[in-house]
Amino acid sequence: MTNIAILGAAGRMGQALVRCAGRLAAVRVVAALEQTGHAALGRDAGTLAGVGHLGVPLLDTADAAGGADALVDFTFHTAAPGNVAQACRLGKAMVLGTTGLDRDETRAVRAAAARIPIVWSPNMSLGVNLLFALAARAAAVLGLDYDVEIIETHHRHKQDAPSGTALRLAEKIAEGRGQNVADALTHGRTGFVGERPRGQIGVHAVRAGDAVGDHTVIFATEGERLELGHHATSRDALAMGALHAAIWVAGRKPGLYDMQDVLGLA
Secondary structure, eight states: OEEEEEETTTSHHHHHHHHHHTTOTTEEEEEEEOOTTOTTTTSBHHHHHTSOOOSOBEEOOGGGGGGOSEEEEOSOGGGHHHHHHHHHHHTOEEEEOOOOOOHHHHHHHHHHTTTSEEEEOSOOOHHHHHHHHHHHHHHHHHGGGSEEEEEEEEOTTOOSSSOHHHHHHHHHHHHHHTOOHHHHEEEOOOSOOOSOOTTOEEEEEEEOTTOOEEEEEEEEETTEEEEEEEEESOTHHHHHHHHHHHHHHTTOOSEEEOHHHHTTOO
């Protein structure tokens, strides 16, 4: 049995984690945390998530996670350095699903991974992580003669763009083609941009309605087009992947891992 603490337990993903944990016999939610002043503090995490009373109230004290084997964090990028520092202080493994981290926040996560095991992935979905592997393989086979465009769609409330998943897809494609992703990447196009450069990777972000997350990778050349895609219809897909990651990372040696490691695809 892996005991977990959920950070950001009142959010959309936090509630999905609570719901999905009830489907896995190998996982138990022992702590639910939220930021100080949150309106849901004191409420039962299970009741809030719609799965009935769990006896786990939402608290704002990190020490409440002391009984957990792993912390699962789906909060906001600015909270990541403080959250990984708390995990280090408690000596707990961590699953980090938060995206949009800046350079300093990323540095804090990498530094913490020298002390505790961390699974950090822009998307915890098992299907998306298979898509990463497929996209890298396709890029390696097709090479620079195929144009690559990545289109991602998310709900109107998403804060960062493009999505962390789209950026990871671009990284995997660049790796497959032996490119430096920073040199190849372009975000949308406007005005008179001229002919498309060879090897460019285009990324386009759509924000509309309540879309959970759609990602399409287009490989195109003269005479044909190949499309690889993933469509999430529920946050439960992300939550289930994160829970599997929590089971996997508990007890691992310190280091920075991702879902490719969890799935044996690394």
